[in-house]
Amino acid sequence: MKSTLAQQIVACDTLPVLPAIAIKIIELHNDDDLYAAKVSGVISQDPALSAKLLQITNSSFFPFRREVTNITQAIAILGVNLAMSVALSSALIKMLRDSESKKHAFDHERYWRKSILGALVASELGDNIAGLNRGDIYVAALMQDIGILVLSEVLGDEYSAMYNTARNHYDLVLLEQRNWGMDHAEAGALLLKKWRLPKYIVDVVERSHCLLFDAQQLDFKQTDLVYASSLAGVVSEQWLSDVPEEEYVSDILLGALAHLGEDNYAEVVSRVISAIPSAEAVFSIDLLSSVQIDKIA
Numbered sequence: 001m002k003s004t005l006a007q008q009i010v011a012c013d014t015l016p017v018l019p020a021i022a023i024k025i026i027e028l029h030n031d032d033d034l035y036a037a038k039v040s041g042v043i044s045q046d047p048a049l050s051a052k053l054l055q056i057t058n059s060s061f062f063p064f065r066r067e068v069t070n071i072t073q074a075i076a077i078l079g080v081n082l083a084m085s086v087a088l089s090s091a092l093i094k095m096l097r098d099s100e101s102k103k104h105a106f107d108h109e110r111y112w113r114k115s116i117l118g119a120l121v122a123s124e125l126g127d128n129i130a131g132l133n134r135g136d137i138y139v140a141a142l143m144q145d146i147g148i149l150v151l152s153e154v155l156g157d158e159y160s161a162m163y164n165t166a167r168n169h170y171d172l173v174l175l176e177q178r179n180w181g182m183d184h185a186e187a188g189a190l191l192l193k194k195w196r197l198p199k200y201i202v203d204v205v206e207r208s209h210c211l212l213f214d215a216q217q218l219d220f221k222q223t224d225l226v227y228a229s230s231l232a233g234v235v236s237e238q239w240l241s242d243v244p245e246e247e248y249v250s251d252i253l254l255g256a257l258a259h260l261g262e263d264n265y266a267e268v269v270s271r272v273i274s275a276i277p278s279a280e281a282v283f284s285i286d287l288l289s290s291v292q293i294d295k296i297a
Helices: 002-011 020-029 036-043 047-057 071-078 080-098 108-126 134-143 146-155 157-165 169-180 184-194 199-206 210-214 224-240 247-260 262-283 290-296
Strands: none
Touching: 002 146, 002 184, 020 036, 020 080, 036 047, 036 071, 036 080, 047 071, 047 080, 047 262, 071 080, 080 108, 080 134, 108 134, 108 224, 108 262, 134 199, 134 224, 146 157, 146 169, 146 184, 157 169, 169 184, 169 210, 169 224, 184 199, 199 224, 210 224, 210 247, 224 247, 224 290, 247 262, 262 290
């Protein structure tokens, strides 16, 4: 059953194809002779992507003292790696949202709220975990649930109905494994390998459920990127939930407080709340209601 589904995913011709600009940015990640002008030259080839990068750079994601008006400035301020990560994630979001299928009753709004909020939480967590690159964790967290879109496209209405009614992420993963022998973390990793995305992103996606099922055994020091991305997914789901906190969520959050410290975690929450209005404007989506914000503030 699992091998059959994996074959279906690899062979599926209705899954989105990477746009040319995303392929070029991925190639830059593997370029040993990388410099700012080369990155600027690639990103500037796509006016819409250039405009989005400037919009994000000028948002409260990155609260700089002066307005950034061109791609060269943006790369100089963000740095080459972060600029590439922001550009790549923007290209992927546009491609995925433009290719959303209307033939299945899939709740795309629910998917994108959690994914974008999770990426925002992850990028702020990255500032509190030594050695993490803000761009790396932003892209990795944004992509960690992409397998949900994969399974929705490959399995159709049966999966979409299950996703729309799953009580929480933990139950969704159990249902996926029980029905098809594969969860969306594995499905997402298959697609990202097919797209030739950097290995660190594939690894995060493949292990994105580590906190759900292996919270006690996770080696925090050795897996900072995986830990922070997975934690961001749990936090964002809980913030979006209207039901009482599940026991497994409480355990994960208590572990986060122990790892990060209560003051650092409170700073992360505060920075995310401050960045939400800009994120909603950048991605044209409502992330949290005023009631939900009051609950977590």
